[in-house]
Amino acid sequence: MPKPITRPPEVGTEDVLVGSSNSAFPLPIRVCIDRGLGSRVWDESGNEYVDFLLASGALILGHAHPRVCQAVTGQLSKGSAFHALNRPALELASRIAELPGCVQMVRFASTGTEATLHAVRLARGYTGRDKVLTFAGSYHGSHDLSLIGHFGVAKATSGGVPRAATEDTLIARFNQIDSVEEAFASHSSDLAAVLVEPQQRSLDPSPDFLPRLAQLCQSANIVLIFDEVLTGFRLAFGGAQEYYGVEPDLVCYGKIVGGGFPLSSVAGRQEIMRLADPALGSSPNFVHISGTLSGNPVSAVAGLATLAELEQPGVYDQLHRLGGRLRAGLSQQLNAHGVGASVIGSGPIAAVEFSDLGSPGSGQLLKQAVNRELLLRGVLVQLLTRFYISLVHTETDVDFAVDAFGAAITAAVERLAVDEEARLVQRVATRT
Template sequence: MADLGPLSGFGHSEQLQRALHDLVPGGAHTYARGADQYPEGMAPVLVRGSGARVWDADGNCFIEYGMGLRAVTLGHGYRPVLDAVRATLGDGLSFTRPTVLELRAAEEFLAPLPGADMVKFAKNGSDVTSAAIRLARAWTGRDLVAVCRQPFFSTEDWFVGALEMNAGVPRAVREQTLRWDYNSLPSLRELFETRAGEIACVILEPATALAEPAPGFLEGVRGLCDEHGAILIFDEMITGYRWAFPGAQELYGVRPDLACWGKAIGNGFPISALTGRRDLMELGGLRTDDPRVFLLSTTHGPETVSLAALRAVITAYRTERPIETMESRGSFLSAAVNTAAAELGIASHFQVTGRPSCLIFTTKDADGRSSQQFRTLFLQELLKRGVLCQSFVLSAAHTPEDVAHTAEAATEALQIYRKALDDGVERFICGPPVAPALRSHAAPRRVPS
């Protein structure tokens, strides 16, 4: 495949990564982007991307998966979005008063959301999930938050306090966050019963790559919130514009009181959104006699470039079929790689799983235990073959040739995986294994000072 030739090594990327560690804590601005998430000495520092391909500082070309932490569904450099942004740039980015563009973007974003009356735009997912929590607490007069045991909701203390990596979060704040299990109505019901009248809201992703809602689950969560006077918040950062257009609430037919959006709605441009019922959202406005909620007030939330990108993304979803494309490409890829694993006799040790538009892979050792070492081996062998991934989350820009090359590369990587199961993985990996991104200490991938 053109551009995907033999690697030139990672020498320049390694130099740049060392410089990043000197200037940026962790060497990246997102923990999931850290070098500790890749095999040692094989963490490319990127310079550009186009479609589903990226190029690093050493001139290596890769087919990329993950696509901006699931934010890019239409591909890098998607022309209609760039054209809309370029047409807006010359008219200015940020002003002292709202623009017509804010109104048009709000109208178009809310149009396919019958359960939402109002919207506030911001920049990060954490901005809007935290605003939703604050709004729910103000509405209910309660402090506790019931957070589903799912990977990530916010960089703010109300969520970080519930993580293993929670240094710096006051104990009193940690105690205000309660955890419950996805697809387990009894675990949520028990919280409501043991902390009766104290829970302000329930927040969850309506679905994840690993878990679809069981029949009646989301309806049951909705019912428990109504019964106990709590606000239901859907985090649609990942499911929005990837599971369905506009999101999972449309797909599953359950309406939250508030919903949080980001990632794909800007195709990589920085924009997030909080949507919700008018009576709730107005607590942050000027048409209420109640105490006002400091909902969202951001300098860059309404900047014109990202709003123009949002409108172009909405147009693409209305006129094209990006979700169907992602589902089709993902189905092919998962079937091909899982077939290869089965033919090698390692299907119980390696599996591609998840929604076709949001695929991940699981790696297990010879004893059937989840293994970071075998994950490292698989990532290492894919990188050697021109595939950059922490998952197989793809975009509509992945071509049939891209996924075919990936399937072939994965098959070759699994052949080595098979040998490592027999002979010991330590013989095959170059350096220490990748580590969980949100761990309590830098070890086992601590970087020397």
């Protein structure tokens, strides 16, 4: 198992790489990853980590899975990109279209961001309406719409989002169907779509929420879009549609579907999807969806190899069992340490929500401190998002992470107490 890291291997790259990261959620220690194999990664200093970040959940088979490597190397020697119809993309589209639920037709893009953006455009093209309803605290990628409403009001949490975008966005509250009904009561005639994460940020929907949402959308002819970038092929092979038994009109896949390579898709009912057919180019209903590397054959073979593994018997039982073990272990540690926090998630997902103790923001501070200590104990995870379980994780890996979590809480609490004391001393010193 990984050994504790005594000297954090921080890599200073601010001069060239903004924020030393390619993510809005950088790790609290700037480790530079050198390689990965199975459930492990190693940084440039040779430190080993059990990986629960897994490329933000894309690698459900772990790193360098032999079947994915074989498929990818086989395809590379035949060409890496065509921007034209190719057999792997066609096969992957057929595989997705076989899923139970709303998927009849598929269109590829490269990222989850693009998939949700295209789905919204399809919904607007189909209904001829502009407004879109999303949920406070949801995430749908890096486009304007996704960055509006995080705190429950139609306001952007990023610079550079035009005011006009906020005007066309309505915000409801996840699991509170009355907030959706309220929005529908005044806007159903100008609402194009409801865009929802069926499991929002690791929070399960209450039993009636998604069925009622689907009913409401159907009766007002509003397109229901499930953003399954995270849940697709993870909660079940058929994603949240299968897991919760609710059918939207459009569904977005990303992460797992590309097997660790850039690929995403928007898919759904034929009547809506057909609007993206370039043969409609001169019609006002035509919806533009395009991308230089969309339907990339290397990503497509990686996706096909991944889905083939996920179709093996017992796979989802294993993922759910390990996820349950992790959640139970994390909860036990929180209880044992008397920390106010809850563990949420289902299936191969676990997230920890720390409560504020006294001052606002203290929960987030503790979360960051625990995350740092976890990294120092050889557990690679982004607690701002969640732990992802893969098929190559073992019970030993999970138990290792749980023990490290307990030790990380102790160390983080001590560290924050020392910092607080230092701040107090400084305050007194500046006064005298």
